[in-house]
Amino acid sequence: MKARHLSIIARKEFRGLFSERTILLAILLQLFIALFSSFLMVGLTSMYDPSSLSKYSRFRYNVAYAGNDSPVLDYLTTSRDFRVYPMNLSDGVAALKERKLSAVIWVPDTPPDAQEPVKITLYTLQNDLQSAIVDVKLKDIFLKYETGLREIRAGRLHDEPVPLAIPKAQGGGDFYEFVYGLLIPLLVFMPAIIASALVIDLLTEEYQHETLETLISTPVTFTEIVWGKVLACELMVPVQACAWILLLMINGIAIENAVLILVQVSVTSFILVLLGTLTALHYRERTAAQFIFSTALVIVMLLGLALPDNPFNLLTRLAIGTAGMEQWFVLGGTSLIILILGCATHLYADRIGKSRHSG
Amino acid sequence: MGDLKDIATIARWEVKKSFSVMGRNVLPLAIVLFVLLVLVTGFTTQSGLHLQDGMYEVGVNDPALAGLIAGDPRFSVYQISAASPDWRGNSFDLIVINGEVFYRGTEKSKSALKTLERNYGKYVNSVYNAEEDLFAAYPLWIDVQPQKSELDFLATQSGQSITAAPGRQAPVPEGPVAEIPTPSPTLAFTRDELRQELTKTSSANPQISRYTEILTTDNAMGNFKTPSQMSPPLPFDSIILIFVFIFPLYFTSQFFMMSIMNERIERKGEILLSMPVKTGSIILGKMLPYFLGMLAICTGLTVWIGAPFIILLPLVPVIFFFLANALIIGMLSRSFKELSFISIFFSTVATSYLFFPSIFANVHVISFISPLTLIVLSLQGTAWTATDYLYSTSLFWLTSAVIFFVAARNFKEERLFSEKNLVTRMREFLSEVLSRKRPFLSLFLLTGFSIPFIFMVQMMCLVLFFNLPMPYSLVLLLLFAALIEEIAKGIGIYTIYARDAAFFTWKNVVYACAATAIGFLVGEKLLLFVTLAQITESVFGSILFLSLGVLWMPLLLHFAGVLIVTACLKLGGRGWFAPGLALAMVVHCLYNLYFILGWLS
Numbered sequence: 015m016k017a018r019h020l021s022i023i024a025r026k027e028f029r030g031l032f033s034e035r036t037i038l039l040a041i042l043l044q045l046f047i048a049l050f051s052s053f054l055m056v057g058l059t060s061m062y063d064p065s066s067l068s069k070y071s072r073f074r075y076n077v078a079y080a081g082n083d084s085p086v087l088d089y090l091t092t093s094r095d096f097r098v099y100p101m102n103l104s105d106g107v108a109a110l111k112e113r114k115l116s117a118v119i120w121v122p123d124t125p126p127d128a129q130e131p132v133k134i135t136l137y138t139l140q141n142d143l144q145s146a147i148v149d150v151k152l153k154d155i156f157l158k159y160e161t162g163l164r165e166i167r168a169g170r171l172h173d174e175p176v177p178l179a180i181p182k183a184q185g186g187g188d189f190y191e192f193v194y195g196l197l198i199p200l201l202v203f204m205p206a207i208i209a210s211a212l213v214i215d216l217l218t219e220e221y222q223h224e225t226l227e228t229l230i231s232t233p234v235t236f237t238e239i240v241w242g243k244v245l246a247c248e249l250m251v252p253v254q255a256c257a258w259i260l261l262l263m264i265n266g267i268a269i270e271n272a273v274l275i276l277v278q279v280s281v282t283s284f285i286l287v288l289l290g291t292l293t294a295l296h297y298r299e300r301t302a303a304q305f306i307f308s309t310a311l312v313i314v315m316l317l318g319l320a321l322p323d324n325p326f327n328l329l330t331r332l333a334i335g336t337a338g339m340e341q342w343f344v345l346g347g348t349s350l351i352i353l354i355l356g357c358a359t360h361l362y363a364d365r366i367g368k369s370r371h372s373g
Numbered sequence: 374m375g376d377l378k379d380i381a382t383i384a385r386w387e388v389k390k391s392f393s394v395m396g397r398n399v400l401p402l403a404i405v406l407f408v409l410l411v412l413v414t415g416f417t418t419q420s421g422l423h424l425q426d427g428m429y430e431v432g433v434n435d436p437a438l439a440g441l442i443a444g445d446p447r448f449s450v451y452q453i454s455a456a457s458p459d460w461r462g463n464s465f466d467l468i469v470i471n472g473e474v475f476y477r478g479t480e481k482s483k484s485a486l487k488t489l490e491r492n493y494g495k496y497v498n499s500v501y502n503a504e505e506d507l508f509a510a511y512p513l514w515i516d517v518q519p520q521k522s523e524l525d526f527l528a529t530q531s532g533q534s535i536t537a538a539p540g541r542q543a544p545v546p547e548g549p550v551a552e553i554p555t556p557s558p559t560l561a562f563t564r565d566e567l568r569q570e571l572t573k574t575s576s577a578n579p580q581i582s583r584y585t586e587i588l589t590t591d592n593a594m595g596n597f598k599t600p601s602q603m604s605p606p607l608p609f610d611s612i613i614l615i616f617v618f619i620f621p622l623y624f625t626s627q628f629f630m631m632s633i634m635n636e637r638i639e640r641k642g643e644i645l646l647s648m649p650v651k652t653g654s655i656i657l658g659k660m661l662p663y664f665l666g667m668l669a670i671c672t673g674l675t676v677w678i679g680a681p682f683i684i685l686l687p688l689v690p691v692i693f694f695f696l697a698n699a700l701i702i703g704m705l706s707r708s709f710k711e712l713s714f715i716s717i718f719f720s721t722v723a724t725s726y727l728f729f730p731s732i733f734a735n736v737h738v739i740s741f742i743s744p745l746t747l748i749v750l751s752l753q754g755t756a757w758t759a760t761d762y763l764y765s766t767s768l769f770w771l772t773s774a775v776i777f778f779v780a781a782r783n784f785k786e787e788r789l790f791s792e793k794n795l796v797t798r799m800r801e802f803l804s805e806v807l808s809r810k811r812p813f814l815s816l817f818l819l820t821g822f823s824i825p826f827i828f829m830v831q832m833m834c835l836v837l838f839f840n841l842p843m844p845y846s847l848v849l850l851l852l853f854a855a856l857i858e859e860i861a862k863g864i865g866i867y868t869i870y871a872r873d874a875a876f877f878t879w880k881n882v883v884y885a886c887a888a889t890a891i892g893f894l895v896g897e898k899l900l901l902f903v904t905l906a907q908i909t910e911s912v913f914g915s916i917l918f919l920s921l922g923v924l925w926m927p928l929l930l931h932f933a934g935v936l937i938v939t940a941c942l943k944l945g946g947r948g949w950f951a952p953g954l955a956l957a958m959v960v961h962c963l964y965n966l967y968f969i970l971g972w973l974s
Contacts (some may be wrong), residue, residue: 031710035795039714043721076544081555099543104553108546115544122558124506131508134515135556149603156515156600163512165630170509175500176437179473180490190484191447195425208717215709217481222638300709301391301631302399308624309406313413319424320417322446327426334481336449361945 015241021235023242024249027216040208040254045261047201075116075148075241080105082123085132085162089155090119096151107137116148126166162301194269199329201262202275205254206283207311209247210290214303216243217294235368237360244291245360251283252276270335278341281348283327286357295362379650383658391632391662393703409901419448430483433469441470445492448485494601502571507564511599514560562597570700572600617678618748619727620691621670623720626699629663632702634712637789652784656777658694667692684751686762687744691727691771697776698723703788704780705798726833741765742832767900771825782806802870812876813888820889821896823861828900830857855961859954862889863933867950870942877943886939890931930964933957 023280045342074094078101079087090098102111106118109339120136130369134156162172195250217240220226231240259272290307318324323340325348426446432453433439443450451465458468458475466485468475474489476482501510560567636642645655671688675681698719706712727745728843741747744765750757783789783802791798836855866885869876877885934957941953 030708034708034711039718043718045724063462072759078543101543102588103547103555104550106554107520108548108550109544112546112548114546120556122556124558129508130558131512131514132562133514133556133558133560135514135518137518137520150608151598153603156513158601160511160513160600164510167506167512169508170506171504173500173502173503175497176441176491177472178441178469180486180493181474181476190480191425191488195428199424201641204508211717212710213715217711219709222635226640269795277679297398301635304627304631305864306399307404309403309410313406313409315411316410317420318418320413320420322423324423327423331427334428336430 015235015238019238020242020245023234023239025245027243027246046183047204068338070342075150076114076153077152078109078115078118079122080106080118084121084132084159086119086121086155086159089158093151093155110137110139113139113183117152121154126163128221132163134344156268181321194334195330198262198267198269198333199326201258202255202279202329203282203326205251206279207257208254209251209283210286210307210311211304212250213243213247213290214294214307215300216247216300217291218300218303220300222300230367236370237363239297240291240359244287247287248280248284251287255279264372269333271332271337274337274341275329278325278328280347281352284352285348286314287312288352288359291359292355292362294360295366376651376654379654380658380661383645383650383655384661385455387632387659388662391628425557429466429481429488430464431467431469431485431489432465433468434462435472438469440471441496442492443487445488447488449853454726488539496572496600502568507568511567513600515600516556516597533920542675560597580678616728618671618674618688619691619724620743621674621694622667622688623668623724625670626664626695628717628718629660630699630712632659633700634706634709642789642791643786646784646786646789653781656700656784660700664696666690667695681751684748687747690766690773691744693773694723694769697780698774700780701776702836704783705795705802707792707795707798726829727925742768744769747830767946768825768829771822771871771900773821775825779803779806800868800871802874803864807865807868807872812869813884816869816885816888817895819865819893820862821899823864824896824900826892827857827861851962852958852964856954856966858893858931859934859938859957859961862893862935863950863954863957865889866935866939867942867947869941871947875940879943882936882939882943886932886936889935890928893931894928930961934961 054203072160074097075097077090078099079090080103086102086257087098090096099106099115101118103118103120103127109115110118116139120137122133136152137193179264187355199347220229220239226236226239233241256272259269259275263269287309290303293307293310294303297306321347323344325344327339328341328344332341422526425444427449428447430449430451431442432455433442433450434453439450439452442448453468455468456470458470460468462475464476465700466479466482467489473484476486489541504510636645646652648655658825668685668689670684671692673680675684699716702712702715702719702887706715727743741764742762747757747761747765779802782805788798788805791801803819807819834850834857840949866889869885937954937957937960938950941949941956
């Protein structure tokens, strides 16, 4: 194998990618997903933690209170989120339908220490973003009332849970886990999946367009062709992953150990690229190769995720800076797998190349 | 009759061919992989997904609490002996001393706190669930009664808030007051039913439900819940189920895409084209097996999850949409790389279009732009109407039909086997649709039929810009909406210009622009009429359709926009297309701004 031949093949593939401008689509795709994920985050945060949007936190919602007196009325009157109007139930619901109120609460006359539970009926607007926010705010009030009732009925309980006093955090932290524990490993790892699909395309194309004979008639051997293509695809991974990390950082998401993340991604993706290469060499036809490979990919990824200290988990831990010594063991393990797969690819390509020359 | 027979014959060939390709080599391995997949899935459900292990570090001085917290692999727990929280020399996110939790001000620490709070809540619930006297442990139950507001459609869309109250007085309803019966204070469920439900929700697999529980608690009791179960109604489980449906559809459409592509490699499809059969029959015949396959998969999945069969109805237009796009992508791309990238791009965009609106299934009417919302509703047991169906699927039906038409017109030798680049090929495809004999009628129709695509792209922009702060989102939306409309109007003109520049005498320029502008307006109003028919029943319908009376203003705008583009093309040549578009966009924006600013002031 000559390094010069490898680089010739790799450069040929890069030229092909750039001349088709399909690489632009890949970049567009990344931007698109980044935009959408930020939409998901901000949109959902504002829904589930309304106080994160100052616009909503300053707003006082009108609610009607109907039925019998209870501590709920006091909680509502003292709350800064609501303006309460004691009303008759039918009037309240009619005003709710005209959007003059955000909710109507009806409380029965069940005594606090009754055998039966207290059943509050809550009327809210259907299909309305604001009523979702009102629900979240009302929940706090109901939880307070529930705690009160539970204390009154405490004598009837047998077991008490181990006490743990958890302070109320001041906003934030809602989507930290989503961003670092799901989004980052997913996004950083996507280039690996693209690269392995690409290597199948590059190899099967030579077979199906019958351009392989022309390539083989040059001084480049078949094995060199295969490794050149593998190299081209593998090189794309750290470049794309780096673009992701930069994009995320521009979005204000701090990522630690960026270089180590790139190392982990590149090494893990090498496994996928080699698997793709082996599949493509075996089938020499795109439909079959892609089908088998994507099914195998799902299996490998699921299996990976089921193991503790898997590479995806490491990406998360590297990004937040809690990865320890185990990352080097994982790196060693993946390198070993690469070595085995690499040998297999090399031998297989050699055999195919020889049979071609003799035949 | 003859056509049907042709279609059946070609469909049979297609099945035979794909089996001969896939059969011998692929099937055995596919079966092995499938068995492996089942085994691995089983293993994964057993051991859980270890994606977020060891994210947080906690120092605890009480061994009982340490055991409790360490039950969640997200926490690495360390035993400490300090009597007061000390943050120096460690990277703890939380410190627990004598049952009291302390946290840092960082995002990570707050996130750890929230996770701990959820875990502790679940632990407390598991203790209370075992209580003999359930109503002492859960003394409060909330019965949520959602009410439908007559005004909700446009009020929420235009960002209106609920009217502020007139001072200290209670609001008085203006309309008639319907008598609401006093709710009964007794529960509709027995104690055991409630206990069963409570145990079920708390014992779900923690490794999987962790991703869903942030957002919702699933509850078979419907609107009847304890206060801690009250969260915005997000049907997360159902949404995940949607991926179960969409993924196989995407997969199968890949085979169709590849089968089209294979016909084009080394001119293999020449035999097919030389047959005395209509091109429409060829395409339908090749597509039929895949369509039936996808339908069978969906039916199988529906039976498997035990869902009502009505969810197949919204899936059919989605299947057609996937197939139509697979067809056109298979016909357009030059190489496998291009095929892969375009199909990945398409599937991402399509999946986001389908997926993201359905998150808001119970919250906002905008969710109905995705047919999947109907599936979510069906799975929840909520009914939807024929109007809802029309509203959410019409864009899919229309775009698929238009794409099929364009593909059928271009399914011939000189298009299938040409080696030109993507943009040129797209232009040639359009050129084929635009008749030489009746160019103005073609322009009218082309622009009219581009409306569903424009709507789709604009909806996409709406969802995308939804999250930006207010003035920016509005400005960006205005710019993009204008640009998209101008591009859609300019494409037909550009195609004709590229084919035959001499066609555009000044007289023809005016005619072409008029045809385009009228086509756009007619298409837009027709689609609005069909899809937004449900508004007409509300008070806002009258306001919206008043604007139909003053049609000449938008007509003039569309005419002016397309005239600018055409004039730039005629005077400056093809290089001036993009600047012309930019100019038209500015004019369009100014017009829109004038009207919106007019409303604002």
